[in-house]
Amino acid sequence: MSVLFRLRRCYSSATFILSPNSSSPLTSKQKSRTALRLLKSETNPERILDICRAASLCPDFHLDRRAFFLAVSKLSAAHHFAGIRLFLDDLKSRPYLRHNERFLSHAIVLYGQANMLDDAIRTFTDDLPPPLSVKALNSLLFAAILAKNYKEVSRIYLQFPKAYSIQPNVDTYNTVIRAFAASGSSDSVYSVFAEMDRNSVRPNVTTLNNAIFGFYREEKFEDVGKVMKLMEDKYRVLPALSTYNVRIMSLCRLKRSSEAKALMEGMIDSGRKPDSVTYTSLIHGFSKEGHLDEAKRLFRDMKRRGFLPEGECYFTLVHFLCQGGEFESALEVAKECMEKSWYPNFTTMKSLVNGLAGLSKVDVAKELIKQIKEKFPENGEKWDQIEAGLSQ
Structure with missing residues (x-):
């Protein structure tokens, strides 16, 4: 041939x-x-x-990396791990990828995403060409976090730098602190700070953010203040907007949205500007606590200040407004996001449609169904059944 x-x-x-x-x-x-x-x-x-x-x-192209991520997510959800291994091993065997550190590091992360950490470690130890880099080490640590195997994060962090003569960098330590924060072991971050000092590695804002996220998660508020003071006094690392957003998000998750709002107001008084992430966290927090009027006020203020809500912000507000029985307000928000081609999920829209019908707004509900069916024809049969129920 x-x-x-x-x-x-x-x-x-x-x-x-x-x-x-x-x-x-x-x-x-x-x-x-x-x-x-x-x-x-x-x-x-x-x-x-x-x-x-x-x-x-x-792996050199952004679109392809997104496709890799999506494919591995779906194969993992289907428990088709052999297919993931076969596919990635086939790619690793290609001459132009066999010793490509960028691709192999990406493959390590994909294995972690699929909860195939043994394969990630095998790729690190057997496939990467020497000398092994800190970038590859950081990919392996991140893979272990994706696999939620925090014991392995600790083992890799303690053993691999010495075993493979790799000098950790600030990203290494930040990843380890992130793992401690996620696993409920935030007290261990102080030992990481000490290790950074011994290796003359300066913390940065990400170090601060990861540490305070963990302490908030464990409701160790004194440690939040302690770490912030340590960072500012010893390392001259000052809180950034991202730091305020981590604090606000953390407080909202703990159902302390009023404290989070006060923190934002203090931030504004000191001359710092919030962003859409700040507002989205507060809107979610107040909505979840049932304070819908405050959530709606923040939503209006957000737009007044020129911050454009993301789809998730719209979806959150529509969901909780429906949950609170405020279907007319939910419709206004839903229409606004649908104009941007962002549609809340099926369950939320079904709740909105039924709620409008319950307010004797059957025609409005049917018009909404028509729009949804045009956007998602594959769900047409489901919506036909719901619409038939509205006419009864």
Whole structure:
């Protein structure tokens, strides 16, 4: 079989899988975009693998990395771990990727995402070319966090730098502090600070944010103040907007939204500006605590100050307004986000439709259903059944 014939057959196969109605070969970018679109709705594991192979995904491109992440997420959810291993091992065997540290580090993270930490460690120890870099070490630590294996995070942190002659950097320590924060072991961050001092590695804002997140999570408020003072006095690391956002989000999660709001007001009084993340955390916090009037006021203030709400902010507010029986207010917010082509999930919209019908606004509810069906025709049958129930 000639090389030209094999290439033509390869192009034909890829084109058929990614774009069955097209006879001309797709460009690399077209393949990536098409693969990402197909993967979003595909659930069959073998079909997912076929799409990835047909697209010839490459870790050097942002779209392809997104496609890798999505494919591994879906294969993991389907418990198709053998397929993940086969796919990534096949990529690792390709000459142009065999010793590509960037790809191998990405593969390590993908294994962690799939909770296949043994494969991540195998990739680190067996596939990466020496000398092993701190970037690869940080990828392995992050993979262990994704796998929620905090015991392995600690083991890798304590053993691998010495075993492989790797000097940890600030990202290494920040990742370890993040793991301690997530695992309820925030007191251990003080030993990490000491290790950073011994290795002359200066903390940064991320170090501060990760540490205070953990202490808030464990409701150790004195340690929050202690770490902030330590950072400012010893390391000259001052709180950034991201630090305020971590504190505000943490307080809201602890149902202390009034304290979080006071923190934002103090921040504004001192000349610092909040952002959409600040407001979204507060809106979620007050909504969850049932203070819907305050949540709505913050939403209006957010827009008045010129901060554009993200989809998640809209969805949160619609959900809790429906939960609180404020269906007319929920409709206003839902219409606003739908104009941006952002639609709350099926359960929230069903609650809104039924709530409007309960207020004798059946025509409004049906018009809403019509819009949703146009956007998501695949759910048309479900909405037909709901609409039929409204007419009874």
